Amino acid sequence: xxxxVTWARKNLxxxxxxxxxxxxxxxxxxxxxxxxxxxxxxxxxxDVIPRTARILAIxxxxxxxxxxxxxxxxxxLVCTALTVASFRLPARPRLKLxxxxxxxxALVSSAVLLLAVPMNLWGGLFLTIVLTVASLALAxxxxxxxxLGRTSKLPIVRILSTFFVELMRGxxxxxxxxxxxxxxxxxxPENWRSPQAIRAIIGFALFNAAYYSEYIRxxxxxxxxxxxEGAWSVGLSSFDTLTRIVxxxxxxxxxxxxxxxxxxxxxxxxxxxxxxxLDLLGITQSILANPSFLGLERELYLFLMVIYFAFSSIMSYxxxxxxxxxxxxxx
Amino acid sequence: MTxxxxxxxxxxxxxxxxLAQVVVALAAIGLVAFLVxxxxxxxxxxxxxxxxxxxxxxxxxxxxxxxxxxxEDGRLVWRVFQPLDTYLDAFVVGLVNTLRVAVIGIVxxxxxxxxxxxxxxxSNGLLxxxxxxxxxxxxxxxxxxxxxxxxxAVFLNLPGAREASAWYGGLIVTNQGAFIPWPTPxxxxxxxxxxxxxxxALAGAAYPVGRRRAQGARFAVSTFVVAAVAGVAISGVPFAxxxxxxxxxxxxxxxxxxxxxxxxxxALVIYTAAFIAEVIRGGIQSIPTGQAEAAKSLGLTxxxxxxxxxxxxxxxxxxxxxxxLHLSLMKNTSLAVAVGYPDLFNVYRTIGNQSGxxxxxxxxxxxxxxxxxxxxxxxxxxxxxxVLSSWGS
Numbered sequence: 001x002x003x004x005v006t007w008a009r010k011n012l013x014x015x016x017x018x019x020x021x022x023x024x025x026x027x028x029x030x031x032x033x034x035x036x037x038x039x040x041x042x043x044x045x046x047d048v049i050p051r052t053a054r055i056l057a058i059x060x061x062x063x064x065x066x067x068x069x070x071x072x073x074x075x076x077l078v079c080t081a082l083t084v085a086s087f088r089l090p091a092r093p094r095l096k097l098x099x100x101x102x103x104x105x106a107l108v109s110s111a112v113l114l115l116a117v118p119m120n121l122w123g124g125l126f127l128t129i130v131l132t133v134a135s136l137a138l139a140x141x142x143x144x145x146x147x148l149g150r151t152s153k154l155p156i157v158r159i160l161s162t163f164f165v166e167l168m169r170g171x172x173x174x175x176x177x178x179x180x181x182x183x184x185x186x187x188x189p190e191n192w193r194s195p196q197a198i199r200a201i202i203g204f205a206l207f208n209a210a211y212y213s214e215y216i217r218x219x220x221x222x223x224x225x226x227x228x229e230g231a232w233s234v235g236l237s238s239f240d241t242l243t244r245i246v247x248x249x250x251x252x253x254x255x256x257x258x259x260x261x262x263x264x265x266x267x268x269x270x271x272x273x274x275x276x277x278l279d280l281l282g283i284t285q286s287i288l289a290n291p292s293f294l295g296l297e298r299e300l301y302l303f304l305m306v307i308y309f310a311f312s313s314i315m316s317y318x319x320x321x322x323x324x325x326x327x328x329x330x331x
Numbered sequence: 332m333t334x335x336x337x338x339x340x341x342x343x344x345x346x347x348x349x350l351a352q353v354v355v356a357l358a359a360i361g362l363v364a365f366l367v368x369x370x371x372x373x374x375x376x377x378x379x380x381x382x383x384x385x386x387x388x389x390x391x392x393x394x395x396x397x398x399x400x401x402x403e404d405g406r407l408v409w410r411v412f413q414p415l416d417t418y419l420d421a422f423v424v425g426l427v428n429t430l431r432v433a434v435i436g437i438v439x440x441x442x443x444x445x446x447x448x449x450x451x452x453x454s455n456g457l458l459x460x461x462x463x464x465x466x467x468x469x470x471x472x473x474x475x476x477x478x479x480x481x482x483x484a485v486f487l488n489l490p491g492a493r494e495a496s497a498w499y500g501g502l503i504v505t506n507q508g509a510f511i512p513w514p515t516p517x518x519x520x521x522x523x524x525x526x527x528x529x530x531x532a533l534a535g536a537a538y539p540v541g542r543r544r545a546q547g548a549r550f551a552v553s554t555f556v557v558a559a560v561a562g563v564a565i566s567g568v569p570f571a572x573x574x575x576x577x578x579x580x581x582x583x584x585x586x587x588x589x590x591x592x593x594x595x596x597x598a599l600v601i602y603t604a605a606f607i608a609e610v611i612r613g614g615i616q617s618i619p620t621g622q623a624e625a626a627k628s629l630g631l632t633x634x635x636x637x638x639x640x641x642x643x644x645x646x647x648x649x650x651x652x653x654x655x656l657h658l659s660l661m662k663n664t665s666l667a668v669a670v671g672y673p674d675l676f677n678v679y680r681t682i683g684n685q686s687g688x689x690x691x692x693x694x695x696x697x698x699x700x701x702x703x704x705x706x707x708x709x710x711x712x713x714x715x716x717x718v719l720s721s722w723g724s
Binding site: 007008011012014018021022025026028029153154155156157160167169170171172173174175178179182183186187263267268270271273274281285288295297298301302304305308309312313 | 348351352355356359366369370373374453454455456457458459461468471472473474475476477479480483484487488662663664665666668669676689690693694696697700701704705
């Protein structure tokens, strides 16, 4: 109690100006929060959320097949637990191998599981996560290639990589998505209608690769020259120098940036609404278009904000743990 | 190594790298050629060959807001878009709308972001807490969701013109848009402009005089203010503020901002200001504490320390990232398509549907955005260079 009073004295009323700021801020908070809280506890119809929870989670995925999604989720959670355990118990190197293998098995088997239902029926939070994971998994290797290309001594390689990266960074994501949406069907056999989700993933991957590559390029420039020379002097080939010495240090040093970009990419998946996909935001729009859910925009949008916020927070928490476990800033 | 010793060509670094370049160049040319020829062939096969000739055709649709510069009866006029105008004109209107929301948004977001960023470091606990919650909530949710929230959940649920009430300062907000006071011309502009020009000239003359006392800018600004007030007092103001008034069925007077425009602007400003605030906070915190301590030991007050020691150093650090945030605000205006504000991208979508020229259109749109991005990043770099040189780094 006394601690609270000391804090308040120091932080709220330490001088005349400070007191004025406190009063003004409190008034602003009151003006904004009072109608919001009154609404939230009286007229808001929160029952819409349990009623639409399944649709928000998996979209138009047929309910009898929904077990496929839950099973895939369970597989991924088990793998995550194994990976976390392998980081926690560094004394057991075999656990890392088990974790990597289980990821490979889980990803392949969940892809087989899920693809039994056509991709145009995928939706909701499930589709949002698929879009994020698939586009980032494709973007990461591409971004390393782009970063190496941009720092290459070969002018043609450098110019081409720079051109691609600056092109992607100079235009809005929506236009890249649209370009992918229009162009991909031109490159596949006409009788195979490429699912919209695939086109979106390709667009996202190209766009995110450009942004990732700028962080990785920064990391590459930060690796001390002595590291190259040391690697050569112990007889490593250029390829081994790159993959065992330079890249690990470069990527480790830019983890905060990469995690931040991944969170941005996760939030940006909501742009697929514009090309008509039913991701978390898209399915919400179609729920709101249903006459029985008319006028519930505030409830559903606020709920969505909470979901996006929770996932972003989990990602940034995971990123911070990754930083500490890799000894960023200590070694 | 002497000229006579032979390095086998597969181990000659110079030749290998030249070879690698040729291979990469050929591969890149091959890939691009493959993509372009396949795309063209497929488009011809589907009866939609790539062409830009549609740009001159009559658009045949209307655009809800926005004007363009047109050449009529031998003189330039600023007028609204009509269905008889061409697709090219429609693109211009879209670009004007994009720039309108981007420029206004950049100005407001920067001011708001700086205030919030300073608030994050305030010695007042309540202000610190409020700005922290704001920044975290806004940065961790998608911009498009926020735009939907402002448009569908807030704006379209506002009362109509009949039940609306006027706010302070004559602002009226309804579900048909926001109505703000706006100057309307009531007299001749000539003397007014002359008075302002005279004030500018006086300020220009005052600058070198003040310069000798090492405060040219301040001297010039105060000269300008005094001269402008005096001049305008003589010439009179040729416009009056027109306030929006609630009529029986509609609102008259003032200026109307469409709900789409306000929702897009609000979402972009609130979103970008949170990111700018973080940059400002980071910039201020990156100044070593020794600077503040040294200033204090010299007897500077807290506000003097901020103004004369911390901020000038922080400005250098924050300009490039803030410029990039301005750039991303400009690109994010393209999300306006989702709430129906006729920005460049939205107009492109209508054109694509109407003419069937989606691919040509998206290429045009991307080139326009690319040019805008290059202009903004060029401006950032130029400003950054100037600041760095004037502070003598």
